[in-house]
Amino acid sequence: MSVRRLAEENVQPASFAFNEQNAIWAEATIRKYPEGRQQSAVIPLLMRAQEQDGWVTRACIESVARMLDMPYIRVLEVATFYTQFQLKPVGTRAHIQVCGTTPCMLRGSEELMDVCKRKIHKDPFHLNEGGTLSWEEVECQGACVNAPMVIIFKDAYEDLTPERLEQIIDEFEAGRGAEVKTGPQIDRWFSAPAGGPTTLLGDEASMGGTASGNAEGEGASVPPSNAARAKTAADETNPTLKTPATAPAAAEANAKAAAGTAEGEKPAPESGKS
Numbered sequence: 031m032s033v034r035r036l037a038e039e040n041v042q043p044a045s046f047a048f049n050e051q052n053a054i055w056a057e058a059t060i061r062k063y064p065e066g067r068q069q070s071a072v073i074p075l076l077m078r079a080q081e082q083d084g085w086v087t088r089a090c091i092e093s094v095a096r097m098l099d100m101p102y103i104r105v106l107e108v109a110t111f112y113t114q115f116q117l118k119p120v121g122t123r124a125h126i127q128v129c130g131t132t133p134c135m136l137r138g139s140e141e142l143m144d145v146c147k148r149k150i151h152k153d154p155f156h157l158n159e160g161g162t163l164s165w166e167e168v169e170c171q172g173a174c175v176n177a178p179m180v181i182i183f184k185d186a187y188e189d190l191t192p193e194r195l196e197q198i199i200d201e202f203e204a205g206r207g208a209e210v211k212t213g214p215q216i217d218r219w220f221s222a223p224a225g226g227p228t229t230l231l232g233d234e235a236s237m238g239g240t241a242s243g244n245a246e247g248e249g250a251s252v253p254p255s256n257a258a259r260a261k262t263a264a265d266e267t268n269p270t271l272k273t274p275a276t277a278p279a280a281a282e283a284n285a286k287a288a289a290g291t292a293e294g295e296k297p298a299p300e301s302g303k304s
């Protein structure tokens with residue numbers, strides 16, 4: 031794990047400001063939170079600042095702190111904690127974050143880092159000659175089952191070999207990064223076993239297919255579970271009733287049926303009461 035410090039003063043800009051479009055977005059984002067909870071917008075604001083300028087500067091941290099009425103140190107803590115925030119300039123076409131935690135290490139992350147050292151720079155956080163590429167080692171990115179893997183900006187590239195990582199780096203260097211397939215780089219459906227499911231094979235139709243059969247991400251059709259559901263007959267928890275968002279016609283029919291029931295079930299006035 032690398033030490034996360036702000037960039038040297040000689041690369042820090044004197045000031046930071048959101049551009050007009052991002053400033054409007056930032057104000058709207060802050061308004062989403064209840065009064066007194068505006069500090070919850072710290073992560074989205076820092077991320078938008080990074081998307082605007084490419085990295086999180088000291089001036090940016092101070093500016094976000096002022097916008098959210100937070101002590102500078104609190105925003106600095108957030109920015110230096112998450113490896114998703116870049117604290118110094120990174121490659122303009124790709125910043126490769128190689129997971130080096132145990133599962134990825136056991137599956138070859140050191141060879142992936144050798145590729146980065148050879149193709150980008152011998153040291154992490156250094157730009158290549160053209161300023162287009164950089165790399166670093168990070169801790170677990172939550173895709174251990176598909177180890178080894180790297181993150182490039184917001185996307186994960188998994189089940190990597192050194193050869194495949196070389197190809198991916200070349201694609202990004204050539205400006206074709208958006209065309210590179212994300213996720214598993216082998217015949218695997220998300221995190222299912224390589225080559226297709228090996229368990230629960232009795233009803234393949236409900237499993238949604240295999241790696242090659244459903245690589246576009248069509249979800250499996252699995253009936254909703256009743257586990258931990260409250261035992262109640264309220265309409266809000268009736269799974270057979272469609273919601274207006276998913277089936278407006280069915281929702282209208284439900285509403286009419288409910289109104290009819292309510293009308294028909296009106297209790298008769300009790301005798302002796304006015």
Ligand code: FES
Binds near residue numbers: 169173179
């Ligand atoms: S150890 Fe690499 S993603 Fe978890």
